Amino acid sequence: MLRIASASLAGTAIEFYDFFAYGTAAALVLGPLFFPAFSPLAATLAAFGTFGIGFLARPLGSVVFGHVGDRYGRRPVLLGSLLLTGIATVAVGCVPTYASIGIAAPVLLLLLRFLQGLGLGGEWGGAVLLTAEHAPERRRGLWSSFPQMGPPVGFLLANGLTLALSVTLTDAQFNAWGWRVPFWGAGLLALAGLWLRRSVEETPEFRALTETGRRAEAPLTEVVRGHWRLLLLTGGALAFGYAVFYAVTTWSLSYATGHLRVDRTVMLACVMAAVLVQGLATPLLAVLGDRWGRRPLCLAGSAVCAVWMFPFTALLQSGEPLLITLGCVVALFGMALAFALVGAYLPELYAPRIRCTGAAVGYNLGGVLGGALTPVVATALAEGSGPPWGVAVYLTLVCLASLVCFALLPETNPALVRAPAETGTGAAEAAAPV
Known part of the structure; x- marks a missing residue:
């Protein structure tokens, strides 16, 4: 299990490194470099718009790779998604x-960002099912948290490299070529990830589906026709985590360096400290989820974030590094309360024959609802000289909506409800249809 979970973590870390490298560049340099004819605000909005394209592509990627995962196995998804995202990310650094x-530059940027999102949309489902379907029932939350540690690790890698470049290069050097280095580094990371995953075995549950001839012919059709309400609820439930994460890691970086004149290296350090806490807390929270259930912690996470968005905005507005770090740490810890568990929670909601499609589409639908628009909406709401209370209102409403969705979802922990393995269906179907 440790070998399998480590390969899963490495892959998601590399994929999210690619995704976050773009987000950081969008917050710091892409606006003036690729949209120079726009005003500073319009250029930032345009850069965040290209950032959002990646989220719109993720559900499509989850459909394509989910079909592959449910029809042909989880393993091909792990290799294909990593290769696609790695190539697209290296290419971004060369545009x-x-x-x-001229205009070809932002067009190429949009296309490559779309391909990034396509690959990442497939990665999560394959990586999570690799661990969830190998893991023992009573430790499924813990082992499935390994892929969920990938995003913090990827963020720290991408922003650590950006921070090092920011410290060692002048502004002119960073704007000329320094911002490209993290994208070029993605090529080496992708090769390392492919090497780690080369010997990964297919999961027992998919082998059982193959042997019994129960693989889905059209998994997306089954998911949409039979479980569309569950799909919408999972997407809505996860939206708050994306909104909070990208408000902290992308929008606040742009806002603090642009409006509050906080030094770029200082702000990167504040955000990285918060992401480090999130990553360290993830496996510990997953253990609690194995003991107490998935749903209670998810409810607690969305509630904590709903309560914290106004204090977070006030602490960010202070411009003081320690207060900014505190605001970011609490926000991402609240998000981790839920996201530490979704690697086990979402697969348990769907039957094995449609699990790769259902879990991946639900997860990435949350990314569209919560992540694609948050930097754009927050940037527009924060325009002006006063504190950005409109951003706090927007984030609070997203968190409350997710809280309602979690309240409508069932518990899936096999220790607390009938296990999917005993019924041949997803836990949501066995417990109570949604």
Whole structure:
């Protein structure tokens, strides 16, 4: 299990490194380099718009790779998604700026960001099912938290490299070529990930489906026709985590460096400290989920974030590094209360024959609802000289909506309800249809 979970963690870390490298670049440099004819605000909004394209592509990626995972196995998903995202990310680092090739520059940026999102949309489902379907029932939350540690690790890698470049290079050097280095580094990481995953075995549950001839012919059709309400509820439930995470890691970085004149390296350090706490807390919270259930911690996480968004905004507005760090730490800890468990929770909601599609589409639908628009909406709401209370209102409403969705979902912990393995269905179907 440790070998399997480590391969899963490495893959998600590399995939999310690619995704977050773009988010950091969008917050710091892409606006003036690729949209120079726009005003500073419009350029930032345009850069975050290209950032959001990746989220719109993720559900499509989860459909494509989910079909592969449910029809042909979880293992091909792990290799194909990693290769696609790695190639697209390296290519982003090679795109000439607007000054060199004009309108073709942002068009290429949009296309490559779309391919990034396509690959990442497939990665999560394959990585999570690799661990969830190998793990023993009573430790499924813990082992399935390994892929969930991938995003914090990927973020720290991407932003750690950006921070090092920011410290060692002048602004002119960073804007000229330094921002490209994290994208080029994705190539080496992708090769390392493919090497780690080369010997990963297919999961027992998919082998059983193959042997009994119970693989889904059209998994997306089954999910949409039979479980569309469950799909919408899982997407709505996870939206708050995306909104909070990208408000902390992307929008606040842009807002603090642009409006509050906080030094770029200082703000990167504040955000990285919060993400480090999130990553360290994830396996510990997953153990609690194995003991107490998935649903109670998910409810607690969305509630904590709903209560914290106004204090977070006030602490960010202070411009003081320690207060900013405190605001970010509590926000991401609340998000981790839920997201530490979704690697086990979402697969348990769906039957094995449609699990790769259902879990991945639900997860990435949450990304569209909560992550795609948050940096754009927050940037627009924060325009002006006063504190950005409109951002706090927006984030609070998203958290409350997710709280309602979690309240409508069933518990799935096999220790507390009838296990999916005993019924041949997802826990949601066995316990109570949604």
